Amino acid sequence: VIDIEELEILSPMLLFADSSKLLRLSITPENGQIRLNSRQLGSSDEWTHNFRARVMADSAGLLLAGLAPECPDRDADFSREGHINLAKSLGLDYGPHFQAISHGWIDQDRAIGLFEFPDVLLNEMDHFLLHPGILDSAFQLFIQLLVAEGRNYDGVAFVPVRVGRIQLARKGTASTPMLAEVELVQKSPYSLLSNVKIFDDKRRAVAVLQ
Numbered sequence: 001v002i003d004i005e006e007l008e009i010l011s012p013m014l015l016f017a018d019s020s021k022l023l024r025l026s027i028t029p030e031n032g033q034i035r036l037n038s039r040q041l042g043s044s045d046e047w048t049h050n051f052r053a054r055v056m057a058d059s060a061g062l063l064l065a066g067l068a069p070e071c072p073d074r075d076a077d078f079s080r081e082g083h084i085n086l087a088k089s090l091g092l093d094y095g096p097h098f099q100a101i102s103h104g105w106i107d108q109d110r111a112i113g114l115f116e117f118p119d120v121l122l123n124e125m126d127h128f129l130l131h132p133g134i135l136d137s138a139f140q141l142f143i144q145l146l147v148a149e150g151r152n153y154d155g156v157a158f159v160p161v162r163v164g165r166i167q168l169a170r171k172g173t174a175s176t177p178m179l180a181e182v183e184l185v186q187k188s189p190y191s192l193l194s195n196v197k198i199f200d201d202k203r204r205a206v207a208v209l210q
Contacts, residue, residue, distance in 0.1 A: 001059045001060070001061030001064065001167055001168070001169065001170065002055075002059075002129070002166075002167070002168040002170060003055070003056035003059030003061065003165070003166070003167050003168075004034075004053050004054065004055055004056065004163075004165070004166040004167075004168075005053065005054050005056055005164065005165050005166075006052075006053060006054055006162075006163075006164065007051065007052075007053035007162065007163040007166060008051060008052055008053065008161070008162050009050070009051045009160065009161050009162065010049045010050060010051055010052065011048050011049060011050050012050075012159075013038055013048075013050050019040060019041070020040075020041040021038045021039070021040065021041060022038065022039055022040070022041045022043075023036065023037070023038050024036070024037045024038070024047060027055070031054065032054045032055035032056065032057060033052070033053075033054050034051075034052060034053045034054065034055060035049065035051075035052050036049075036050045036051050036052075037049055037050060038050050053163075059167065061167055061169075063165065063167040063205070063208040063210065064167050064169055064204075064205040064208055065205070066197070066205055066208075067199070067203045067204070067205075068178070068179050068181070068197075068199035068203040068204075068205075069112060069179075069181055071105065071112060071114070071179075072105045072107065072112070074105070076103035076104060076105060077104065077105045077106045077144070077148075078103060078104055078106075078144055079102075079103045080099060080101060080102050080103065080116070083101060083104075083140070083143070083144065084099060086143060086144075086147060087140065087143055090143065092143075094136075094140070096118045096120045096121065097118070097120055097121050097124075097132075097133040098133045098136050098137055098140070099118055099121075099137070100115050100116070100117055100118070100121060100133055100134050100137035101113040101114070101115060101116075101137045101138075101140065101141070101180070102114050102115065102116030104141065104144065106144055106145065106148045109145065109183060109184040109185075110145075110181065110182070110183045110184070111141040111142075111144050111145050111181070111182050112141075112179060112180070112181050113137070113138070113141050113179070113180045113181075114178065114179055115134065115137070115177050115178055115179065115180065117134075121133050121134075125176075129168055129170070129171060130168060130177075130198070130206065130207050134177050134180075134198065135198070135207070137180065138180035138182065138196050138198055139160065139182070139196065141180060141182045142158060142182060142184075142192065142194070145182065145184060146158075158191075158192055163209050163210070164210050165208075165209070165210045166207070166208070166209050166210075167205075167207065167208050168206070168207050169204070169205065169206050169207070174200045174202075174204050174205075174206045175200045175201055175202060175204075176200055176201050177198050177199070177200055177201075177206050178199055178200055178201040178203075179198070179199045179203075180196070180197070180198050180199075181196075181197045181198075181199070182194055182195070182196050182197075183195045195208070195209065195210050196208070196209040197209075
């Protein structure tokens with residue numbers, strides 16, 4: 001199990017087609033502290049502190065013990081095409097690497113989405129413990145939850161800034177991701193507190209973020 005706690009995004013990393021970033025990742029073995037810094041390639045500017053976290057040693061992986069929820073016995077509440085169109089209406093244009101959710105359901109403060117991977121994503125999955133397109137697609141389920149509330153979030157963008165705990169199954173202990181579940185624990189007009197879980201085709205947890 002890979003176990004990370006108190007991951008905090010200190011500054012977003014903006015990427016542009018006409019420039020490159022130099023990244024510096026440091027890990028302190030004594031306490032497991034991780035830091036990621038960046039700056040423009042070829043620049044002598046100060047490093048920007050992008051994120052910090054801590055790796056936990058000898059984790060029992062208890063967050064991964066749960067099984068995937070059962071899908072509702074009814075027609076799906078949303079489809080991939082409808083989800084992509086909804087995201088575009090909110091100014092979010094996801095490319096094929098980030099269109100992993102095929103369809104899903106809303107149940108009060110919980111959303112479930114089933115994965116069906118585009119070829120461009122499927123061809124890259126073996127290179128990652130958890131492909132960023134899969135994790136991002138799970139986060140996208142918040143769009144469906146917030147729209148289902150019927151509240152007007154026009155002009156408000158919710159982005160992840162902190163994760164209290166992340167547990168990931170190592171390669172070989174889980175198979176292909178099948179389902180994502182997000183649950184809203186607490187919300188205010190400008191912030192959300194939630195849990196995100198990803199399960200494989202044997203209903204075992206692949207990743208849990210709290």
